[in-house]
């Protein structure tokens with residue numbers, strides 16, 4: 001039987017660098033994860049492409065996805081809906097491929113209930129002032145939204161103990177290496193539990 005892939009969840013406050021780190025990891029040739037593209041009601045930022053960065057949908061369309069059970073998890077974040085299409089995740093895991101979700105903490109909590117065997121990683125900023133500096137420097141949000149995202153950031157950081165690992169994003173390349181190492185270690189742990197010992201005992 002095909003062994004299932006690993007569900008990897010990356011969360012962290014807005015502006016910590018989740019997208020930057022994820023894009024860097026996916027640009028590396030030795031990365032074998034599949035990225036789950038989320039659905040959102042947020043308007044596209046300059047340069048964002050439907051079906052690449054997100055599936056951009058209206059409120060009505062998003063609520064229909066909820067009603068029809070098409071989302072693994074969803075949450076409202078600073079005035080918009082965000083959610084993970086369930087079919088893609090289940091199908092890709094069933095094919096034995098690792099799936100990478102980049103989502104906020106309320107959604108991650110729902111995923112934990114459905115996939116307790118997932119790998120949950122929280123990306124931390126070096127400091128709150130650096131976090132604010134990063135959102136401001138990105139230049140994509142209004143002052144009001146930055147204020148609300150910073151308020152939410154404090155609540156999100158308080159939930160970091162729900163995660164298996166905390167990675168500090170002080171430097172993008174180091175954060176990527178830490179995340180990739182955690183995934184490799186998790187695979188080794190599962191292989192050890194599921195196969196190596198069983199096979200060894202069967203032979204002897």
Ligand SMILES: Nc1ncnc2c1ncn2[C@@H]1O[C@H](COP(=O)(O)OP(=O)(O)OP(=O)(O)O)[C@@H](O)[C@H]1O
Nearest residue numbers: 013014015016017018019020134138169170171172
């Ligand atoms: N290690 C880092 N050092 C300095 N700047 C960084 C680092 N990582 C990311 N950044 C910068 O911080 C800003 C926010 O990064 P990014 O958009 O990836 O954050 P995010 O966590 O995905 O945010 P959101 O949740 O709002 O989508 C970007 O301008 C990015 O270039």
Ligand SMILES: Nc1nc2c(ncn2[C@@H]2O[C@H](COP(=O)(O)O)[C@@H](O)[C@H]2O)c(=O)[nH]1
Nearest residue numbers: 038039074075077082083084102103104107
């Ligand atoms: N619960 C979910 N959260 C998601 C999903 N996709 C993205 N996100 C998170 O939302 C915030 C805001 O994102 P932004 O692109 O508007 O800056 C951020 O924390 C994302 O990680 C999802 O499918 N479900």
